[in-house]
Amino acid sequence: MLRDVALNGGSWPHFSYPESKMSQSHNRKNNGEEERRRRSKEQRRHRRKSPAMASSLALFSPATSASRLSLLNPPSIIPQARRWKVPTIRASVSARPLVTTAPDDLVSSILSKVKGTDRGVSLTADGHREVGNVASELAGYCVEEPVKSPLIFGEWDVLYCSVPTSPGGGYRSAFGRLIFKTNEMVQAVEAPDIVRNKVSFSAFGFLDGEVSLKGKLNVLDGKWIQVIFEPPQLKVGSLEFQYGGESEVKLQITYIDEKIRLGMGSRGSLFVFLRRG
Numbered sequence: 001m002l003r004d005v006a007l008n009g010g011s012w013p014h015f016s017y018p019e020s021k022m023s024q025s026h027n028r029k030n031n032g033e034e035e036r037r038r039r040s041k042e043q044r045r046h047r048r049k050s051p052a053m054a055s056s057l058a059l060f061s062p063a064t065s066a067s068r069l070s071l072l073n074p075p076s077i078i079p080q081a082r083r084w085k086v087p088t089i090r091a092s093v094s095a096r097p098l099v100t101t102a103p104d105d106l107v108s109s110i111l112s113k114v115k116g117t118d119r120g121v122s123l124t125a126d127g128h129r130e131v132g133n134v135a136s137e138l139a140g141y142c143v144e145e146p147v148k149s150p151l152i153f154g155e156w157d158v159l160y161c162s163v164p165t166s167p168g169g170g171y172r173s174a175f176g177r178l179i180f181k182t183n184e185m186v187q188a189v190e191a192p193d194i195v196r197n198k199v200s201f202s203a204f205g206f207l208d209g210e211v212s213l214k215g216k217l218n219v220l221d222g223k224w225i226q227v228i229f230e231p232p233q234l235k236v237g238s239l240e241f242q243y244g245g246e247s248e249v250k251l252q253i254t255y256i257d258e259k260i261r262l263g264m265g266s267r268g269s270l271f272v273f274l275r276r277g
Contacts, residue, residue: 103141107260110134114160114272119185121164128162135262135270138255145222146253156261156273158185163269179203187273193217195227209236213247224252 101109113131117123123131143149180201188196195217200210215229229247233240251271255262261273 101137103138106134106138110138110272117160119158119164120160120162131160132162132270135254138262142255146256147219147222147225149256151256151258152253152261153189153191155186155188155276157276158187158271159274160272161269203236207237209234224250226250
């Protein structure tokens with residue numbers, strides 16, 4: 001009967017039989033190879049795409065993403081507070097700096113102007129003016145209370161007087177100078193309050209003499225002193241006598257140091273004293 005069906009063009013009936021263990025192992029092997037081939041293809045495809053992916057990822061790396069995104073999406077412009085610029089001050093050094101004269105230089109200057117002038121007699125008006133200018137500068141360096149300074153004590157030569165007839169009186173007048181030649185003019189200030197003035201001279205070129213005065217010093221304030229002199233003593237050769245009466249002078253000490261002393265009389269006469277020894 002089965003043969004008749006086959007011969008007559010009929011189809012064979014289909015029967016399913018359970019697979020054997022060998023066939024199952026074979027199928028698993030084939031499936032594993034196919035899986036490995038599939039994965040290998042994907043890996044090769046992934047390697048071909050990796051450069052592009054790397055470059056695309058680099059666009060969003062921390063180092064570059066901000067800059068690139070800023071180009072695509074520029075931030076909104078927020079006005080900032082104005083910063084005031086502090087002006088810079090530049091000081092230039094002058095080619096001719098201000099030169100200040102030290103007291104020692106002023107002392108040397110005033111001494112050079114008065115020496116060899118017969119205590120100011122031979123100075124011109126301009127010369128007296130120059131001496132006065134230097135004396136004014138030195139006054140700026142005077143100690144605060146010069147009358148209390150121990151520097152005032154000692155012997156001093158009178159080098160200059162702006163009024164030449166003031167020291168020595170008539171002996172220093174134009175006529176007196178024809179007869180009397182002044183040799184020395186010395187002032188000694190002795191502690192605590194004694195002042196001695198002495199003017200030595202020669203009369204007619206051969207007769208020596210001197211006039212001396214002794215006075216008491218009174219302090220009026222930090223700069224001014226008053227000296228009351230006894231009647232002068234005159235000595236000529238072996239003769240000595242007293243004449244005249246008491247006299248009084250006021251003197252302001254405008255500068256003093258170890259070398260010189262400057263004084264201004266109550267009538268405006270300027271004196272320059274040089275310490276002896």
